[in-house]
Amino acid sequence: MRAMAAFVVACLAIAVAPASAASGATLAWRACPGVDDTRLSCATVQVPLDHARPSGPTIDIMISRLPATDPALRRGVLFTTGGGPGGAGVPEPLNLATIVDPAVRDRYDIVGFDMRFVERSTPITCGQPEEEPGGYWVRTATYQSLEDTAAEAREYARACARHTGWALPFATTAQAARDMDVIRARLGERKLSFLGGSYAAMLGVAYGTLFPHRVDRFVLDSPVNYDLAWRPYELKRLPAFEQNYAAFTGYVADNSAAFGLGATPADVAETLSRAFAEAAIEPIVAGDHAWTTGELGSLTVIATYFEHLWPVVATNLAAIVARTPPPIPLDPRPTPLPGTPGVPADNHTAVNMAFRCGDNVWPRDLATYRDDLARLGSRYPVFGPSIANLNPCAFWPVSQDNTPPLASNRAPAALVLAALRDASVPLANSTATARSITGSRLVTVDKQTHVPLLSGQANACLTGIATAYLVHGHLPKRNTAC
Template sequence: MSRKPAVRLVAMLLATAVPAAGAVLLAPTAAAEPAPRETLTWEPCAKIANGWDELTHGDTTTECATLRVPLDHARPDGRKISIGVSRLKATDPAKRRGVILTNPGGPGGSGIFLPLVVSRSELAPLAAEYDIIGFDPRGVGYSDKLRCPTLPEDNEKPPPGLTPKQTEKFRSDQQARYYKRCAETDIDFTRQLTTPSIARDMDAIRVALGEQKISYYGISWGTALGATYRSLFADKVDRMVLDSVMPPRFDLEAIDDDTEAAGENLFHDFTAWVARYDDVYHFGNTASRVRDALFTLRDQLASSPRVIGSGQSQITIDGDTVTQLMLGPRSLWADWARDLATIRDGDVPGEARRVEAKAAVAAAKAGADPRFGFDERFEYGNDFQGHAVICNESVSSRDFETVWRNKQERKRRYPAAGGLSRHSGTCVGWPLPTQPWNLKQNNASLQLVGHTYETVTPLPWALGMRKKIGGALLTVEDDVHGSLMHLPCASEAVRYFRDGAVAEDSCPGAPIPTPDSVRQVTAMERVTGDPLPATAPRPYRPAGIPAARA
């Protein structure tokens, strides 16, 4: 099957000082950075960050600090908020080249651990020559954020007997009420949850670090953040690597269409792979037979779901479970094909039982903490912040009927993956106007990285971003979101950060597994315990916890 090629920036007003009469103006001998208005006081994260030791398995090398930044950078003397920042200092000070700021994606995801992840990945040589800087974007993790208590009606289930459309409308209205209530808790803060605001926070970090320029490494939504920073502060960019690139125009309807088209392509690859191992999985010895068997299983569970457990740890195995399992990344094909066979044979996959147990433990530990900053218990992601950034910037429709109609059309076009992506319905009922991206082309150094078979951020997005803002494109022959740091060809990025030579070619990814392959543990998993990026589909969903958005 042929593969489908799958904010407005508010300008910052600069006040011009008018000299007093008789004053003598002296031309500076060289351009100088203004003295930092805020400074960073570093302490070991393990000492000040609640939960750091447990979350990082005993890391004692990373330092943490808090930076005060304007809520609205157009009003630098106005309200301030706190941003949590982390640092791994260059281990060879004699060879230090500068700093690399990092972001792992989102929006809504923490970035404070990424320096540690980088230091344990194939990018580790950079940690000798650069200070690796992480930070929690405003609204997330150890940075200031909104507290949005959940009310009973937020988790109320749709009444029985509704049609699929009525059920979706019920949930859409429920979500809209929740986010409107959260937004109105602090509308000024909510309005400033945008990619340009976070990019300006990055520049405040640069100033506080005393650096004339920064380098940057961003993944997924972190590529939009990098592209925005580069558009705003081209003269402050040394070198920039953007891996798994976002599209240059932020339209959730287009994003759903592109990701589902890529998912449909990957599904056809998966069915051919399962057919090759029919003696193991017994779904059929041709791709078409495997496809028919999986569709039959999906239909059966859609009409008769299986419910396991109860309360907060309850999970449901249904048609959506089958869909997500058959659209998994290649690294999980062996595990998830085995799960599909186990479900078909009427048993409960071991992973489902582990998820059920984890959910029960998480529910027992859950509790509100009124504090903010490093004293607060860490959160890996903040759903409200992610929703706010997306909806403050997406140019897609906010009309439920339009979103529903387009979703049904995608289901017809993509029988395996159609309707799985849920981005386009995210902003129905969002109470604030759109601030679209305004990305610009310039001459600042840029290395883009795309992935040939990826479904989270399909390769055509990297091609579109290159056309929009420039840069060179390195193509990784895999389907793994943000995998560069875990591959031997991360050496291309190391070389680029060292000497500025961009790559305009391709490199191999991890090989397609066999049924007896041992899945490789990534640097991200060694730090967070999670084998999948936050954007990946998760087939076993505890009750009351929404499926992850890409």
């Protein structure tokens, strides 16, 4: 009760302008903060902090636009944003432009946006001095007790309430989806198309549930199953994490002459396990950086997600184990583009936690986490002690179910893309999404990757299907394995 009262006081105290009533009013386009490419322009859209109170306080959402290359063929707008939650979306039109077929660029203005509370869109903070590795708060039961993790998680939740209490009740996927519809209206568009991956694809699903009559052509690349977000989804992906990690250690062992981490998968796993344990006691200094266990874990997660990055991750891990500078730098913590002003030091982690904790109710009792760790920690020894562990959501001051059920989605058919060996969003998520949106088609590739189209790992078959759908509206007659 005390925390909720603080939210109310904070909401009344923030200085915000009344919501704009001008649906489709002219937007003031300008250069995008942190983006040098002059093809991309940005504008600010005000949206209600709480869409249940459209005349109440507002926040700013920054949007970007990359105009269609052939105005004569222009169909409309193709929305996109970053994944996470917590990834920036303003630069995404430039990234998407390098991936999609030129025929798609001809027909759509690609519109990106930083989701509410991310970077350029009224950013939030939990008052921490830096991001968590990967922008994701996680602790491993192997290296500290559940009680110590609970104390750390409880303090993090309290810090978020102190610094960002006014925003936490409104950090939900459903609120962000409603932001999208305000942006659509301000752009003067009757409908919108969408291409997003991972969490962003789940955001697209939420939009289709809430605004099915506004949906044009939606491409959902590896969508999280909205009905499982968040803890059930995370626990259910443990088998895929372990399988992909085993494949990675097999690759490293097969190339032991190059990496020197072990001649068998078991040897490699033991070498890396020792490094994690050492880093838990004292970070491993390699060059000008001291690598923590969390950072090493974040680097390893990249290998479970993306098979094409195995050489990079293995090379870097070998260097760190040898206490030498990693030759192919991968920043273990998310950072905004240089020149992006006003982004708090922990913004991406704060957003990730705010949405994951705010979308629905998490278990509040330590016994649940203790049981999950006992049940899953031994079965999945590499990632079970982390993924099954407690996090700040157990102490989050806002706890209610804010997710419209996937079963209520009445959007037109979508194109759903997936990789068969995706650990981040296992195939069952995409299958459930495609099944729930009537008439949708699922297109898969047999790869160990995440977001196959957006990561650049799609083959010609999958890319061609996505192009045919976005350009001509043609969905495959049946689910397709590319």
